[in-house]
Amino acid sequence: MTTGNPMMYVGAVGLIMIGLFTVLSKRNLIKIIVGLTLLDTGVNLLLVAIGYIHNRTAPILTQAHADPSKMVDPVPQALVLTAIVIGLGVTALALALAIRVYGHYKTLDTRKIRGLKW
């Protein structure tokens, strides 16, 4: 990788955009929730990419790699671990609500659900 290679950023921002666009423009609840998970994945990728440093290794000491000054930033990784689990919680709750909405309306189309039109 050359210095300043922005490919990771492009991937992360692209994923964020796809996710946001899915949430904003789709009318199927499950599709909207898929969009939310894509958005989450994109944000996580962005965070880890910000913590990356060239020519260093993972922040885990082993007998072979015992030099802390040759490791990437551990903080964003810790944050992303948290964020991934939170994302799963949100997704599960959203899906449960979607099942519930389906029970009331027999559809997931937001145009047909009174409170979800916009």
Next chain:
Amino acid sequence: MRAFVSFSVLALIVVGLALSLSHIPFGTDRMQVGNYYLDHGVADTGASNIVTAVVLNYRALDTLGEVTVLFIASLGLGVFLSWPKKKEGTQEEGKRELPEASLIVRRGSQFLFPLIILFGGYIFLHGHLTPGGGFQGGSVIASAFLLMFLGNNAYRLRHTPLTVTESLAGITFVVVGLIGLGVGGYFLNNFLPKGNMFSLFSAGVIPILYSAIGLKVGAELSGIVANMFESRSER
């Protein structure tokens, strides 16, 4: 109108992010606190996996919050996917419309189940030494239950043991933190001896906390999967 609003919002964000990220060059060293963790992490906590040291020592409160988020999610699922009892037809109870899986799948899943649980346990017990930890191990454990659900139509999980595991693990986390407050003067302080690096019994309270998290996450995710499987889509 809707498409226009979406596009303009997206365009604004893309331009903003592109401009912002151009000031954060990819792959350069900008660490402030990160350096401290890398230099002192092992000495401070005894965990050779620095990410674990950050997750369970320096930023342990985040982790407590995060298992609470999962706890809330599984509570919410319990609320939303429980339907009034009286309307439940006795006929459809315990039956799913899937055809019965073949013998190989059923026996195979039963054979794999303990192995996967064991693997999950291995992952969270070694969280302070190798990549992986409570979240990864917990989700592996939940995947074992998922496999049982998929392989055996009649499979049911009893929710009481799950609930007990969940709360006991959560209480363990908080109590270990409170003991740290009592002994070391700080909540979630690592008050146990750090031990030798690279050995299983090292890093003080970190293996205890990670096991609690592993069990809690495993129980919560299994509960979520079970709730999803057992819910009905209609009244």
Next chain:
Amino acid sequence: MIYIAILTVAMLVAGLAAYFFRDLIAAVVACAAVSLIASVLFYLLHAPDVAMAEAAIGAGLTTAIFVIAIRKTGRYEK
């Protein structure tokens, strides 16, 4: 490295596929593919912990609960 470029493009294509597929199961599988590629990218960014979590949670369990939810509701996006 060329691999990173290929993986990133593949991930974005999978993301777009998740947007365009009318069959929700297919969309969810595309979403799982995004997570899987993201997990490889995490590994290449020297974040093995995150890679494991993303593979187990993002690609595995999330997909599973999506599929269950779709079975309980409707499969096609109208």
Next chain:
Amino acid sequence: MVATLLIALPFLGAFLIPLVALASKKLSHYIPAVVMLTNLGIALSLLPRVMNAPIVVSLSGWRAPIAINFVVGPLGLGLAILISFVGFLVSVYGISYIHEEPKEKYHMLVLTLLTGATGMVLTGDIFNLFVFFEILSLSSYALTGYNRDRGGTEAAIKYLIQGSIGSAFILIGIALLYGITGTLNMADIAAHVAGADPTLLFMAMSLLIVGFGVEAAIFPLNAWLPDAHSSAPSSVSAILSGIAIETGAYAVARIVYTVFDGHGIMLVLSILGVITLLLGEMSAFRQKDDIKRLLAYSSVGQMGLIMLAFGIASDAGVFAALFQLVSHTLAKALLFLASGYIIYRVGSKKLSALAGLGRKMPFTGAMIAVAVLSLVGVPPFAGFMSKFSIVRAALAQHSATYTGLIVLVLVATVIEVGYFMKLLQILFFTEAETEGAVEELPLSALIPITILAALIIIIGVYPHMITGLLQHAASGLVQRSAYIQSVLGAL
């Protein structure tokens, strides 16, 4: 050291409830009330010390920028007192109000919501703020849909989708901030942002404001609020209106004042606040049907007022915002709690069904009147003092813009008077549609309502009781360098 218990105890309580529920379901319903009462006691006992100097609590045994820390300053502690106080009253109310199973899950969710709110106001770490925010918002999503009826489920998923986009924005904002400063401690970030690129800072700040603004219901991010607050169970509406959105406003203020020192954005905040205020009050005025929806729109309006006051970047402005926040919390919690049982007794959310109720239940009617008059800003209630201090703070700016905004605030107040007087008229001066007595509220509801009403009057008559704390809190928010100093030590 004791300050840590403010967070640790609610977590412990939340995890204990399922175990206790296995033994005795009834006992588990009392846990949130007990925990909140303990929290209130701890918080009050810390008050004298905090008035001298903020207590900075490090967690895990490392100094501030390394580990997560709590900043128990006058602002954080004051809000924590408010949260645990209102939380306690609502938990007491909930014990008898909630009829739908699974009740113990309701009580757990209430406790986690209050934990999230307490954590948000105390923490000094931006990612920790996000985590507590997620605890708060996930509990709110689940509680909004707790009744599992059509309206509640819809409102919950709408809230969830908008809230999740907001959280993603917050996370991107945190990522950008971490990218420039390499740290997550708010004081440390604040000490490092000065030299950074303005575009990046603006982007990070807008992302964070948008993210927390969803919770704080700033225009145009408040589409979820009327639905969520009107379809949730009434005790939940009281928490959402009285605690959750205020915590969101606190987060916005903390980001703008402490982290970014964003003086350029203050006027924007004020203008957005006035727009929110006008829209909220007008929607409430047009609401002729649903009492809870009317109250929800009025909450939107009041949040606009608080945002406006936060935007007056002076000690007096922030003081007025906090005062307004307190008086709104007390009044709105009272109104939602009272309306909850009334709706349950009458069997309808319709305004017309409430005709003549004030005469049938004179005590409850009087309490409602106190809250309504306080919200409108009639002396001698708390709301008068808070609105008056907003006007005074804005006029003290000696700028035509703020004077103009205040004129709009007065217009909004007139609208507010209009619909609230209509509500009072329906309650007291309309003939009831049906004969027959309506019971007064049960004791578990009357006591919280009476305490709230008493506080509204006491604060209105003796504002000095809280103004000292609020002034300290306000200067703690405005004086950014003092905050940084107290957290990082003399650097």
